Amino acid sequence: MASATVRHLIKEGLWKNNPGLVQLLGLCPLLAVTATTVNGLGLGIATTLTLIISNTIVSLIRNVVTSAIRIPVYVLVIASTVTAIELILGAWFYDLYKTLGIFIPLIVTNCAIIGRAEAFASKNTIPLAFIDGLAMGAGFTAVLVVLGTMREVLGRGTIFSGAHMLFGDAARDLQITLSGDYSGFLVAILPPGAFLGLGLLLAIKNIIDKRMEKRASTVREFPVTFHPAAGK
Amino acid sequence: MNMKRQVLSTTLILGLFGLAGAGLVATVEWLTRDAREASIVAARLKNLHIVIPPQIHDNDILADRIVIDDPAFSPRFKTIVYRARKNGRPVAAAFETTAPEGYAGPIRLLIGVDIDGRLTGVRVLEHRETPGLGDGIEADRSDWIFGFTGKSIGNPPLSRWAVKKDGGDFDQFTGATITPRLVVNTVKKTLLYFDTHKDYIFSAEQPDHGERDS
Numbered sequence: 402m403a404s405a406t407v408r409h410l411i412k413e414g415l416w417k418n419n420p421g422l423v424q425l426l427g428l429c430p431l432l433a434v435t436a437t438t439v440n441g442l443g444l445g446i447a448t449t450l451t452l453i454i455s456n457t458i459v460s461l462i463r464n465v466v467t468s469a470i471r472i473p474v475y476v477l478v479i480a481s482t483v484t485a486i487e488l489i490l491g492a493w494f495y496d497l498y499k500t501l502g503i504f505i506p507l508i509v510t511n512c513a514i515i516g517r518a519e520a521f522a523s524k525n526t527i528p529l530a531f532i533d534g535l536a537m538g539a540g541f542t543a544v545l546v547v548l549g550t551m552r553e554v555l556g557r558g559t560i561f562s563g564a565h566m567l568f569g570d571a572a573r574d575l576q577i578t579l580s581g582d583y584s585g586f587l588v589a590i591l592p593p594g595a596f597l598g599l600g601l602l603l604a605i606k607n608i609i610d611k612r613m614e615k616r617a618s619t620v621r622e623f624p625v626t627f628h629p630a631a632g633k
Numbered sequence: 634m635n636m637k638r639q640v641l642s643t644t645l646i647l648g649l650f651g652l653a654g655a656g657l658v659a660t661v662e663w664l665t666r667d668a669r670e671a672s673i674v675a676a677r678l679k680n681l682h683i684v685i686p687p688q689i690h691d692n693d694i695l696a697d698r699i700v701i702d703d704p705a706f707s708p709r710f711k712t713i714v715y716r717a718r719k720n721g722r723p724v725a726a727a728f729e730t731t732a733p734e735g736y737a738g739p740i741r742l743l744i745g746v747d748i749d750g751r752l753t754g755v756r757v758l759e760h761r762e763t764p765g766l767g768d769g770i771e772a773d774r775s776d777w778i779f780g781f782t783g784k785s786i787g788n789p790p791l792s793r794w795a796v797k798k799d800g801g802d803f804d805q806f807t808g809a810t811i812t813p814r815l816v817v818n819t820v821k822k823t824l825l826y827f828d829t830h831k832d833y834i835f836s837a838e839q840p841d842h843g844e845r846d847s
Contacts, residue, residue, distance in 0.1 A: 436764070462650075470643055477651060477654045481655075481657045484658045488661050488669065489661065492668035562773075587765040
């Protein structure tokens with residue numbers, strides 16, 4: 402496994418082909434649970450686990466499954482994985498399980514997962530499929546966390562409220578309250594805030610991409626204009 | 634012939650995957666069952682011990698419960714009473730009840746009352762009220778719900794058991810009256826019921842014994 406390929410996969414998942422920001426897949430959970438940082442992180446981790454496991458299994462069975470039945474088999478793999486994860490969350494992360502509620506089983510319907518199974522895992526080796534799942538999951542988680550933090554700060558004036566749901570009671574002190582008597586910007590917590598926030602993130606990403614493109618093109622021109630012979 | 638074989642093998646593979654998936658889920662279900670049931674019980678006990686201090690009772694409060702069927706409570710939802718006893722003598726009760734007509738749906742409450750009819754604590758278990766407005770009833774959002782502790786019928790007098798807008802003693806929230814009004818009224822109804830049915834509550838047999846937790 403060439404390290405260049407790994408680096409490429411990670412870059413794709415985190416930035417260039419980010420499931421949340423570029424492919425715009427899995428928007429339903431993305432918009433619904435990101436009212437706080439911790440909710441976003443929780444669903445992100447669950448989704449990443451699903452992606453890693455389903456990608457690995459799909460890659461493992463890619464030579465056994467004929468194309469006629471591949472979609473039902475992928476659905477079976479993903480649904481079993483998600484159900485297992487849901488049971489585990491209910492056993493050891495009960496508060497988080499309660500908070501995320503219906504959005505855990507709904508991971509099954511996150512198109513990003515079957516999308517990676519079909520577009521990548523079914524055509525690549527197991528280690529590559531594993532890394533692709535990890536990178537795509539991390540990219541998705543990053544968007545959930547950033548959006549969740551944005552909405553929580555604006556809507557409630559806190560960060561990491563409910564951290565104990567994920568990290569146990571010791572993490573209660575993690576909560577940062579930015580201002581004691583902040584009354585909250587209600588729109589940020591309500592569904593429209595999710596759309597506005599995501600739109601903002603998309604815009605910021607596009608601006609950064611444009612800047613990087615511009616810089617890349619000026620760097621290419623640079624040696625030509627400053628060629629020592631040009632001065633004479 | 635070849636076609637037939639292909640169909641058969643494809644069906645077989647699909648069937649095997651179905652079995653494997655079901656097997657995985659069944660195994661995980663079996664492995665996590667005890668931990669999941671323990672989590673549910675622990676979460677319930679934690680809530681109960683918020684409204685009834687653990688040091689005032691010594692019985693298994695989760696098991697010592699009855700289901701109340703009375704017009705004082707909404708017939709659409711189950712109202713469960715957990716009974717706290719010390720050395721066999723009743724000391725307090727916790728009502729798990731639902732107020733059906735919240736602003737955005739039912740509100741589930743846990744109401745703790747000691748044997749003298751004083752509130753030992755009230756908490757909202759579940760609600761869908763508007764974030765930033767009606768969700769002030771949550772203990773995490775505001776101190777409002779703590780205001781019930783120590784109150785009883787008579788303190789304040791029955792006529793003042795209402796939100797301030799209705800001439801009572803309890804605050805409403807800016808922009809949200811329906812939610813606090815409903816909570817105050819439900820607590821009041823529960824206290825009145827407790828007052829008149831105290832003997833029944835602590836002596837009633839447990840009809841739901843053996844029923845599985847859900």
